[in-house]
Amino acid sequence: MQEGCTVNLTVKYIARKWTMLILLELYKGEGHVRRFSELKSCLGEITQKVLSARLRELEKEGLIENRVDKTTFPVKSEYILTESGLEIINIIKDMKRWALKWKISNIECGCQDCSQCVL
Amino acid sequence: MQEGCTVNLTVKYIARKWTMLILLELYKGEGHVRRFSELKSCLGEITQKVLSARLRELEKEGLIENRVDKTTFPVKSEYILTESGLEIINIIKDMKRWALKWKISNIECGCQDCSQCVL
DNA sequence: GATACCATGCAGGAAGGATGCACCGTAAAC
DNA sequence: GTTTACGGTGCATCCTTCCTGCATGGTATC
Known part of the structure; x- marks a missing residue:
């Protein structure tokens, strides 16, 4: 493996702020679909600009x-997980299993009810 | 999931430059062990400082x-993958399978003989 | 004193991310 | 005709994180 290898590059953009949160929001959505504005409000602090950039990526x-549905009143822009995206979610789930096994005492997770986390 | 969640944090340091390469070098070593100086020379361009920092992390x-074996002439410092580390390697392998499935045309990988990559 | 091995400290610079503001297009509602 | 909701883009600035290079440190053997 090298720096620049697909695995390396993939891990790198997945690790960028907001990326996993966005993937998860899509995963939670009905049919793994979410609108731009839904994502915006779910993610709270994210700015339009950053959200837009992550989605492009x-x-x-x-x-x-x-x-994009241009027939509707204000334009309706939906984002949906592809098959490839769904498989990445599965890998992230494996990471969660790993984390639960080896990092049980994590504070941030400890504060939350992990059963509420879709992962 | 939140920013600050174990999964997020884990992905974040795995994504840092050199981290995966170091894990892989350890994985390749006999008994999943490597000395500091071996890692240094395997990884080529890495500086002692960064290598040291990543290993600490x-x-x-x-x-x-x-x-650390202090009984030997110059000190001998060995690093070994833990069980937890080995399981992370498996997750990285899953990522590679995913990459091969969806990103076949990757240039960097294409230049190399993937069969030579231990992943 | 020179060398091998492992490591840390400081300083500079590049990259990533947050923020603010302005702006485009469409179409419905007022 | 102006405002509003929706989904964006472009530019400029700031701050923080990360990476790198260079110097320095300790120890113990030769």
Whole structure:
């Protein structure tokens, strides 16, 4: 493996702030779909600009797809997990299993009810 | 899931430059062990300082262990993958399978003989 | 004193991310 | 005709994190 290898690059953008949160929000959505504005409000502190940038990135990498419905009143822009994206979610789930096994005492997780986390 | 969640934090330090390469070098070593100086020369361009920092980090996170042999001539410092570290390697392998499935055309990987990559 | 091995401290610079503001297009509602 | 909701883009600035290079430190053997 090298720096620049696909695995390396993938891990790198997954690790960027907001990326996993966005993937998870899509995963939670009905049919793994969410609108731009839904994501915006779910994620709270994220700015439009950053959200837009992350979505572009994930789209470019093929983890999500963008479906724009121009027939509706204000434009409706939906994002949906692709098959590839769903498989990444599974890998993230493996990471969670690992974390629960080896890092039980984690404070942030400890504060939350892990059963509420979809992962 | 939140920022600050174990999964998030883990992905974050795994994504840091050199971290995966170091884990892989340990994985390749006999008994999953490597000396500081071996890692240094395997990884080529890494500086002692960064290598040292990454190893500290991985040790703190429980993915590797440090065994120092002070009885020898110059000190001998060995690093070994823990059980937890080995399981992370498996997750990274899953990522590779995913990458091979969805990102076949990756240039960097294409230049190399993937069969030579231990992942 | 030179060398091998392992490591840390400081300083500079690049990259990533947050923030603020302005701006585009559409179409419905007022 | 102006405002509003929706989904964006472009530019500029700031701050923090990360990476790198260079110097320095300890120890113990030769």
